[in-house]
Amino acid sequence: MSIIVTGAAGFIGSNLVKALNRRGERDIIAVDDLTDGDKCRNLADCDIADYFDKREFVQRFTTHQLGEVRAVLHQGACSSTVESDGRLMMDNNYRYSCDLLQACQEQSVPLLYASSAAVYGAKREFREAREYEQPLNVYAYSKFLFDQRVRQLLPRTRSQIVGLRYFNVYGPREQHKGRMASMVWHCFNQYRDHGHVELFGEYGGYPAGGHERDFVSVEDVVKVNLHWLDHPQTSGVFNLGTGCARSFNDLALATINSVRAAEDRPPLTLETALLDGVLRYCEFPDGLKHKYQVYTCADLGQLREAGYREPMLGLEEGVQSYCAGLLAS
Numbered sequence: 001m002s003i004i005v006t007g008a009a010g011f012i013g014s015n016l017v018k019a020l021n022r023r024g025e026r027d028i029i030a031v032d033d034l035t036d037g038d039k040c041r042n043l044a045d046c047d048i049a050d051y052f053d054k055r056e057f058v059q060r061f062t063t064h065q066l067g068e069v070r071a072v073l074h075q076g077a078c079s080s081t082v083e084s085d086g087r088l089m090m091d092n093n094y095r096y097s098c099d100l101l102q103a104c105q106e107q108s109v110p111l112l113y114a115s116s117a118a119v120y121g122a123k124r125e126f127r128e129a130r131e132y133e134q135p136l137n138v139y140a141y142s143k144f145l146f147d148q149r150v151r152q153l154l155p156r157t158r159s160q161i162v163g164l165r166y167f168n169v170y171g172p173r174e175q176h177k178g179r180m181a182s183m184v185w186h187c188f189n190q191y192r193d194h195g196h197v198e199l200f201g202e203y204g205g206y207p208a209g210g211h212e213r214d215f216v217s218v219e220d221v222v223k224v225n226l227h228w229l230d231h232p233q234t235s236g237v238f239n240l241g242t243g244c245a246r247s248f249n250d251l252a253l254a255t256i257n258s259v260r261a262a263e264d265r266p267p268l269t270l271e272t273a274l275l276d277g278v279l280r281y282c283e284f285p286d287g288l289k290h291k292y293q294v295y296t297c298a299d300l301g302q303l304r305e306a307g308y309r310e311p312m313l314g315l316e317e318g319v320q321s322y323c324a325g326l327l328a329s
Contacts, residue, residue: 001068003229004061006031006054006100007076011174012114012166012221014042016073018173019222021047029066031057032076042173058096062103071160071229072104074113078139086138093142098149101161105153110160110232112225117167117214117241117296119144126214127299128165128237136291147237160232164224167241167298171218171322183248184215184319187255188326196278197252203284204294209249212295214241217318220310227308234306241298242312252279254316258323 003020007013008030020028030048034040052060054076060066078092097113104111118140119133120126130148135141150161170182177185187197199209206212224240249270256278257267273279313321 001070002027002029002049002066003070004029004031004057004066004072006057006072006074007114008032008048008051009034009039009042010075011042011171011177012169012218013073013075014046014173015171015218015222016075016225017043017046017048019226023226029057036176039176042176054096058099058103062099062106064107069107069109071110071112071232072100073225073229074100074111077114077143084138089138089142090145093139094146097146101146101149101153104161105158108159110162110229112160112162112164112228113146115147115163115165115237116140116143117165117239117298118293119147119165120293120296122293124295125299126239126241126297128239128302136293150237154235157235160228161235162228163237164221164228164240165237165298166221167214167216167239167296169216169218169221170318171221172325173218182215183251184255184322187252188259188323191256191259191278196280197256198280198282199248199252200284201281203289203292206294208281209252209279210247211292212245212247212297213251213293214243214245214296214298215251215315215318216241216298217313217322219318219321220312223310224303224308227310231307236302236306238303238306238308239298239300240303241296241300242314243298243300244314245295245297246315249279250315251319254319255323258320259327261320262324262327 005013005017008017009032026047028048030051031054033054078089119135121134121136123132125132135144170184174181190197201208
């Protein structure tokens with residue numbers, strides 16, 4: 001039986017394919033849009049059974065042309081939080097997902113899909129309930145609306161549906177994402193190329209570099225996906241973060257000091273990094289005002305209650321591991 005991974009050449013999708021390979025899985029159908037052909041590098045060290053363009057795949061899947069399917073891991077989406085084309089976003093993220101959901105239900109195939117912490121907007125509590133959700137941009141709205149579609153269906157679902165609200169994910173295989181890559185990726189490259197890192201200045205009552213996010217390693221994202229793949233009796237929409245908010249200053253220092261440690265140089269404190277000009281700030285962009293989450297922190301209560309017990313990587317440990325891989329590449 002095949003496992004289908006959409007967005008397979010992307011960041012999280014390719015990490016999932018590689019993790020499935022490590023489990024001995026080879027009957028994997030990879031689905032993506034390779035208009036950006038360089039993304040194929042993410043699959044070059046992976047073993048798959050077949051590849052389909054994302055549009056061709058939906059037609060084949062809905063008409064039962066793909067044989068027996070064990071599960072669909074739906075990671076494909078337009079993930080730009082600054083994309084203003086609402087028609088493009090809703091077609092890619094909402095309508096496409098609805099078509100896939102219907103096909104999975106008709107064939108009793110489990111669907112595990114990527115949602116986003118962006119659905120919470122400027123709220124201060126991050127629980128999987130309607131009263132805490134208020135998306136600030138069309139990307140977040142597209143994810144929010146599909147979550148609502150799933151919630152309506154859950155009481156009468158014919159097969160597993162799991163939505164995972166990813167918080168700020170970082171890790172290997174994100175190099176193709178450009179400006180939408182994680183801040184670990186950007187901090188690493190800024191420090192290696194220019195000797196300093198630049199963060200946003202103060203905004204929304206937070207000091208420069210003080211905005212806080214829940215930064216989660218793609219290693220944990222993969223583990224949670226595979227856990228639910230192994231437990232097809234469970235359905236629901238769950239947060240996927242660490243449950244701990246950390247500042248961008250913390251992330252930048254963790255990245256800088258990971259590189260310095262590899263070079264046998266002493267770590268910097270926030271104070272010394274600022275004094276030495278290694279950490280700098282820029283004006284907060286006008287275009288992001290009122291569209292930016294200044295704070296996120298996953299409430300993991302429902303995830304834990306549903307049965308996922310593994311600890312999440314801490315920021316320093318996860319960043320050090322990621323930077324070590326970047327330095328070795």
